Amino acid sequence: MRTTKTTRFAKCRSGAETGLFGKAKAWLENPEQTDSVKSSVICPCDLPGTLPSNVVRPWLSPIGSRDAPPGARSAAWMLQREIVLLLAWGPAILLQFAHPLVARGVADHSAFRTERWGRARRLHRTLEAMLQLCFGTEREALAAAARINAIHDHVHGRLSHAAGIFPKGTPYSAHDPALLAWVHATLLEMNLRVYELFVAPLRVEDKDRCCVEASSIEGLFGIPEGHLPRSVSELQRYMDGMYASGEISVTDAARTLSRALVYPQVPRVSEPAIRFMRLTTMGLLPPTIRADYGFPWSDRQEAMLRLLAALVRTLLPLTPPILRHWPAARAAARAASGSGCPLRMRPGSGS
Numbered sequence: 001m002r003t004t005k006t007t008r009f010a011k012c013r014s015g016a017e018t019g020l021f022g023k024a025k026a027w028l029e030n031p032e033q034t035d036s037v038k039s040s041v042i043c044p045c046d047l048p049g050t051l052p053s054n055v056v057r058p059w060l061s062p063i064g065s066r067d068a069p070p071g072a073r074s075a076a077w078m079l080q081r082e083i084v085l086l087l088a089w090g091p092a093i094l095l096q097f098a099h100p101l102v103a104r105g106v107a108d109h110s111a112f113r114t115e116r117w118g119r120a121r122r123l124h125r126t127l128e129a130m131l132q133l134c135f136g137t138e139r140e141a142l143a144a145a146a147r148i149n150a151i152h153d154h155v156h157g158r159l160s161h162a163a164g165i166f167p168k169g170t171p172y173s174a175h176d177p178a179l180l181a182w183v184h185a186t187l188l189e190m191n192l193r194v195y196e197l198f199v200a201p202l203r204v205e206d207k208d209r210c211c212v213e214a215s216s217i218e219g220l221f222g223i224p225e226g227h228l229p230r231s232v233s234e235l236q237r238y239m240d241g242m243y244a245s246g247e248i249s250v251t252d253a254a255r256t257l258s259r260a261l262v263y264p265q266v267p268r269v270s271e272p273a274i275r276f277m278r279l280t281t282m283g284l285l286p287p288t289i290r291a292d293y294g295f296p297w298s299d300r301q302e303a304m305l306r307l308l309a310a311l312v313r314t315l316l317p318l319t320p321p322i323l324r325h326w327p328a329a330r331a332a333a334r335a336a337s338g339s340g341c342p343l344r345m346r347p348g349s350g351s
Contacts, residue, residue, distance in 0.1 A: 075209040079191055080134045081329035084198050084312065088190035089123075090281030093261060095186040097254040098289055099247060100163035101172035102179055107253045109155045133217070135332035145220040149175075152221075164249030177223045184228055185238055188214050192232070193284060198312045207232040243286070250292035258293050279305050 079085060097103045125147075132144035155174035162168050172179065192210065196202055202210075208231040215228035229235040242248050262278055282295045283305040290297055321330055 074213065075206050076134055076213040077329065077333075078206075079195050079210060080130065081325040081333075082195065082199055083324060083326055084316065085191055085194055086127075087198065087277065087280045088187065088194040088284075089126075090261060090277055091284040092187040092190040094254075094258055094281065094285060094293065095190075095248075095289065096183050097257050098250050098292070099179065099182050100159070100166050100249055100251050100254070101170065101176075102182065103251055103254040103257060104159055104163065105155050105157070105172050105174055105179075106257060108157055131326055131328040133220075135326070135328040141220075145217075149221065163251045163253070165246045175222055177227055180221055180223055181227055181238075182242065184214070184217070185235060185242075188229075189235060189239060190284060194280075197284075197309045199316060200313070204232065211235055243288075248289070250289065255293060262295070276308065279308070 097106065129144040129148055132140045136144065152174035157172060159166055159168055159170045159172070163170075174180075188211065192202065192207055211229050211231050211234065215230055217223070218225055218228055229238050262281060264274065266274055279301060282290060282297055283302065285293070285295070287297075316324060
């Protein structure tokens with residue numbers, strides 16, 4: 001079964017060389033060719049009546065009123081501009097580690113656990129890439145995708161022993177569309193859950209739009225078209241199917257990695273923030289996954305999480321954008337609206 005998947009992966013990766021994946025790769029090999037690369041990318045923003053591709057993310061389809069700033073018309077902008085969405089990363093990463101092939105790849109090829117600042121560097125790189133993919137120009141997005149693909153080029157190997165349903169010798173690769181789909185889905189699901197828990201409820205159509213917009217990364221990372229969920233119902237079916245398949249299994253490698261994430265060595269002054277993040281990370285995990293990791297959870301912890309979430313939801317609307325939203329998001333919104341003045345940004349303005 002895995003051999004078939006690997007063969008299919010090799011074929012689709014080869015075909016992707018001429019698509020967006022190839023364009024991102026071309027950036028890494030020769031950044032000066034980016035303008036010619038851009039001219040051949042067909043995207044929603046190249047269509048009449050939409051904003052130019054050097055202003056907003058080219059693969060985000062606008063929603064809502066065309067008179068609103070791009071930040072208000074893109075579901076991805078609405079979510080990703082929120083700094084509080086960092087709380088989604090902890091549970092998403094633990095779900096990713098719960099796939100034995102992902103955990104093995106991180107354990108074998110990352111400084112996540114072995115170096116004190118490995119986690120901080122990984123977080124910074126991931127955050128920078130996310131912001132460039134969502135709020136950067138097309139040139140910046142292609143560069144970010146190229147850097148990610150270059151890192152993934154070196155992440156491959158085989159299981160040294162059986163892990164979950166995967167026998168010894170099973171190959172893994174960071175370019176495997178099946179593993180990329182799992183990583184994508186876990187972060188997408190947790191982004192939606194954290195937004196609704198700490199920011200505001202989302203309509204089903206907004207969640208669906210988030211899924212559609214997020215799926216547009218397929219071409220950049222060599223994922224076959226249609227491989228990623230296009231609606232929140234597809235996302236839920238995919239997650240349920242993965243849990244039912246037996247592929248998701250917390251291994252010893254995952255537990256070792258999780259300790260570095262959930263119980264990091266930090267200065268004492270950072271402990272209150274880490275405790276809050278730990279509570280959110282544990283609380284958002286599916287109960288069975290949380291139990292497999294060995295994390296304790298009680299009714300008291302559940303009540304505390306709900307109380308803190310309600311407090312954040314109350315205070316967030318009163319928080320100025322300069323503290324609430326990422327600088328990259330505010331800068332992109334100013335560029336899209338034609339204003340270079342940050343004083344024009346105000347709560348509720350789409351900045």
